[in-house]
Amino acid sequence: MKDAVIGIIGGTGGMGRWFARLLRKEGYKVHVCGRKTRLKISDLAGSCNVIVVAVPIAATAEVIRQVGPLMSADSLLMDLTSLKKEPVELMLSCSRAEIIGCHPLFGPQLSDVRGQNVVLCPARGDKWLSWLKVILERKGLIVIEKAPEEHDEMMAIVQVLNHLNTISFGLALAAAGIDLTEINKLSTPIFQTKMEIVKKVFTENPGLYTDIIAQNPAAMNMLDLYEKALADIRALVNSGDGTQLKEAMEQAAKKLF
Ligand SMILES: NC(=O)c1ccc[n+]([C@@H]2O[C@H](COP(=O)([O-])OP(=O)(O)OC[C@H]3O[C@@H](n4cnc5c(N)ncnc54)[C@H](OP(=O)(O)O)[C@@H]3O)[C@@H](O)[C@H]2O)c1
Known part of the structure; x- marks a missing residue:
């Protein structure tokens, strides 16, 4: 060639x-x-x-x-x-x-x-x-x-769920009306890493990420999963001192790792 x-x-x-x-x-x-x-x-x-x-x-x-x-x-x-x-x-x-x-x-x-x-x-x-x-x-x-179908199914997790998480974090942060300069003075390494990801997704090429989400046929399934996870977290936190949330995380960890 x-x-x-x-x-x-x-x-x-x-x-x-x-x-x-x-x-x-x-x-x-x-x-x-x-x-x-x-x-x-x-x-x-x-x-x-x-x-x-x-x-x-x-x-x-x-x-x-x-x-x-x-x-x-x-x-x-x-x-x-x-x-x-x-x-x-x-x-x-x-x-x-x-x-x-x-x-x-x-x-x-x-x-x-x-x-x-x-x-x-x-x-x-x-x-x-x-x-x-x-x-x-x-x-x-x-x-x-x-196969293309298998690739897109996996990208529903690797990209759609992943970027939905980043976008929801960024939107919630913006809605919280905090002063980022003040927050950054108290930031942890994990928070700094997350903020770098939020900055990249929100400022470098937001159209790429919104296309990746909107054009994947599994996007609505991922949003359903994500919404359910948030609703479950709300119910578990509401129901007590955090023990139930910890148990839910421990069960998920057994499945994942
Ligand atoms: N960026 C990433 O991280 C990444 C990673 C993996 C795969 N991809 C994929 O790579 C592809 C390109 O993404 P990108 O981030 O490189 O985009 P990009 O930086 O916005 O570049 C897009 C290019 O396409 C040209 N273009 C736009 N509309 C066109 C049209 N109708 N006819 C001909 N040329 C056109 C643009 O030039 P003009 O605007 O001057 O026309 C530019 O050269 C996408 O399919 C994306 O999913 C991106």
């Missing part, structure tokens, strides 16, 4: 730029486009045999519909979207190309990705799969192959 020429749609943004840098370091020619670049999606499709879709989740379907039909059967169409079922199905139905769904389980700010996980959902063909795996593994990434 030495002749691979890669086009990254969304290659001017966070993950697209990260992937472009990685591939250029491997010696490949990489072209990028966004909505404002001189190169357009059709230019990339005309000159590249690998197309990577790395646009925001809400724009992914529209971009796949545009680029998919322009690609030949011996080329590769892949995406970096945080959800996999809908993009992979759409890539399969819109294009004759080989198809791989890809989800790096980290953000573009991470300077050293060694030891981090990346999920691949190979969906059509195997000519490009080993090429991609070798590149990712050479960077020290741990490649995990999963």
Whole structure:
């Protein structure tokens, strides 16, 4: 695959730029486009045999519909979207190309990705799969192959439940009307760590997190679980001195660890 020429749609943004840098370091020619670049999606499709879709989740379907039909059967169409079922199905139905769904389980700010996980959902063909795996593994990434549905189910926990927790903490904190400077003077290490996560989610790219929640079909189930957990905590705290809450936590710990 030495002749691979890669086009990254969304290659001017966070993950697209990260992937472009990685591939250029491997010696490949990489072209990028966004909505404002001189190169357009059709230019990339005309000159590249690998197309990577790395646009925001809400724009992914529209971009796949545009680029998919322009690609030949011996080329590769892949995406970096945080959800996999809908993009992979759409890539399969819109294009004759080989198809791989890809989800790096980290953000573009991470300077050293060694030891981090990346999920691949190979969906059509195997000519490009080993090429991609070798590149990712050479960077020290741990490649995990999963079916798109299974990936999205797991992301309901790893991302949806996780970010719901961060968002509810941040919203409650804002509603409490506290002076953060005063609170920070008394902060504990755990509080500082939590505040760093809240700051990242609320200020760096809030649209990414809201898309990850809103577009996952299991989001409502996770909200139900979360609401029930909060209602249970309220009832347990109300009912006494905290002993029952401690018992509930001990039971959960037995299940979890
Ligand atoms: N950030 C993360 O932590 C992370 C981690 C793993 C996976 N992902 C996935 O990576 C993808 C990109 O996320 P990101 O955080 O990198 O987003 P981002 O920083 O906002 O970058 C999005 C890119 O897409 C371009 N773009 C937006 N709408 C477009 C359209 N309609 N047509 C063509 N280009 C368009 C943007 O350029 P213009 O605005 O100039 O058009 C930009 O280059 C998402 O699917 C996300 O789920 C993100």
